[in-house]
Amino acid sequence: MYKPSDKTAWKGRIDPQDGALGLRWHQVMQWLDLSGEVPKGEGQVAFLGFSCEEGVRRNQGRVGAADGPAAIRQALSPMADHLPETLRLFEAGEVICTETHLEEAQAQLGRKVAMLLKQGYRTIVLGGGHETAFGHFQGIQQSLLPQERLGIINLDAHFDLRSYSPQPSSGSPFLQIARALEAAKQEFHYLCLGIQEYGNTRKLFQTAAELGVQFVEAQDLQFGLTDMVKQKVQQFLSGVDKVYLSIDLDVFAAAYAPGVSAPTALGLPPQAILPLLQEIAGSGKLLTVDVVELNPKLDIDNRTAKLAAGLIYHLVQKWR
Ligand SMILES: N=CN[C@@H](CCC(=O)O)C(=O)O
Numbered sequence: 482m483y484k485p486s487d488k489t490a491w492k493g494r495i496d497p498q499d500g501a502l503g504l505r506w507h508q509v510m511q512w513l514d515l516s517g518e519v520p521k522g523e524g525q526v527a528f529l530g531f532s533c534e535e536g537v538r539r540n541q542g543r544v545g546a547a548d549g550p551a552a553i554r555q556a557l558s559p560m561a562d563h564l565p566e567t568l569r570l571f572e573a574g575e576v577i578c579t580e581t582h583l584e585e586a587q588a589q590l591g592r593k594v595a596m597l598l599k600q601g602y603r604t605i606v607l608g609g610g611h612e613t614a615f616g617h618f619q620g621i622q623q624s625l626l627p628q629e630r631l632g633i634i635n636l637d638a639h640f641d642l643r644s645y646s647p648q649p650s651s652g653s654p655f656l657q658i659a660r661a662l663e664a665a666k667q668e669f670h671y672l673c674l675g676i677q678e679y680g681n682t683r684k685l686f687q688t689a690a691e692l693g694v695q696f697v698e699a700q701d702l703q704f705g706l707t708d709m710v711k712q713k714v715q716q717f718l719s720g721v722d723k724v725y726l727s728i729d730l731d732v733f734a735a736a737y738a739p740g741v742s743a744p745t746a747l748g749l750p751p752q753a754i755l756p757l758l759q760e761i762a763g764s765g766k767l768l769t770v771d772v773v774e775l776n777p778k779l780d781i782d783n784r785t786a787k788l789a790a791g792l793i794y795h796l797v798q799k800w801r
């Protein structure tokens with residue numbers, strides 16, 4: 482089901498005495514209804530929610546991610562407006578997974594993402610469990626030119642390459658994507674950053690090796706963009722034309738990101754990731770982003786939602 486935004490999702494502090502200098506994101510937000518024709522939006526940013534936790538439920542995780550988009554919007558609302566003059570922000574509404582109909586919701590997310598990408602928007606999908614990725618990807622695939630090579634960068638403690646037999650889940654999206662690309666005779670370029678060895682079985686490492694997946698373990702990312710990491714990321718970027726960046730908030734240490742389905746005690750400190758985001762956002766190849774796995778029910782003082790919002794803020798500022 483698709484629901485255009487009711488406009489109350491973005492609200493926050495107002496400083497009327499400061500005029501244009503006092504503006505915040507909720508005051509500069511514009512609205513897009515994806516039920517009809519979408520106007521051109523070359524280089525503009527569009528937010529689209531994916532309210533879904535069916536993938537997490539199927540993956541035996543702790544549900545609550547369906548409330549993720551609302552919590553991220555709330556945390557983004559009071560962000561101070563330092564946007565470049567030509568950059569505008571659009572709220573494009575929400576795709577909602579009803580009952581257990583995950584595949585239907587993913588297909589609809591794909592159609593809405595494709596509408597935005599075809600009109601030139603920079604899309605930011607607010608998840609949802611990591612099953613968001615397979616819906617998001619369907620839209621990317623519909624909008625890419627046949628010769629364009631897609632690179633997928635996933636900041637995650639997990640590979641999410643689990644088998645999707647008997648059914649897809651939040652643990653399987655990137656294997657589903659690999660198979661979909663294979664069926665279309667396209668290459669699978671997948672770089673995982675922040676992998677925890679203890680969070681991924683031998684089977685998952687084996688699948689990653691079979692698919693030629695590149696990865697950097699969390700312990701090698703603790704100190705940010707070292708020469709090794711920079712080289713790996715730059716090499717990956719140079720081999721692709723467009724980048725889909727997926728941020729699973731469980732890549733961060735549970736101290737910073739308690740509000741996720743599967744918290745990571747030895748995850749990353751957020752500051753280590755900012756230069757990396759800057760590298761990716763400034764590459765000129767970043768096509769689309771999602772932020773997933775926020776579970777507001779488990780959050781502490783909106784800490785994880787605010788982390789998600791902070792990362793999105795930096796991405797929007799640096800996106801070239
Ligand atoms: N989205 C993916 N989640 C992880 C969950 C791991 C866990 O429950 O510990 C995965 O399937 O690998």
Ligand SMILES: [Mn+2]
Pocket residue numbers: 611637639641729774
């Ligand atoms: Mn994940």
Ligand SMILES: [Mn+2]
Pocket residue numbers: 637638639729731732
């Ligand atoms: Mn994860």
